[in-house]
Amino acid sequence: MTETKQVEWNLHLIKAAIGMAGLTQTKIAKSAGLQAWQVRHGLRGNNLQGAKAIAKAIGVPFRELFPNSYLRGDVEPIRKATESTSAKRHRRTDAMRGAA
Template identity: 40%
Template sequence: MTTTKKWDRRAIKDELLRQNKTLTGIARDKGLNESACRQGIIGASRKGAEAIAEALGVPFRDMFPDAYTLGRHDGEEITSNKTPRDSAKTRRAVDNARSVA
């Protein structure tokens, strides 16, 4: 039976220490603001959190399963709207064509 590790702040900081990495160093390596990873660990910067997960080699959703809402790159589409909307310009053109005919 495989169990997944619970990644809380303490576990993340312990793993960073074990790998001799710092939150500031990870942020700098990714070209982010120095505080981005510190903010990411508390749920205030998704880019910072993504940088932490990548630096530790852990999938983002495993490390932060509930901290961030799903985005467009997080798997399957969750919208119920399956039909594209017509623009107002398109509808106006169709109405004008009908009035001319």
């Protein structure tokens, strides 16, 4: 019996699949009613709607295309600003100075 190996999708393979389908990221965005930036961000794991549009456009199941992204279900991640990046950096620097 022949075993089929599942493709391990990455940024370059997804872009190649888009091109082989005769599409561009902008065309995918327009056909899905999205902005082009949403598809670009979806490709990198930062926009759920963009990622879904890509999967639909190239005909690959969403979870197969993005197995390690968007793990919170059907909602986009909610980022709460609890502490600024600079405050975290200063706290980390202070901790390192105290350890030295």
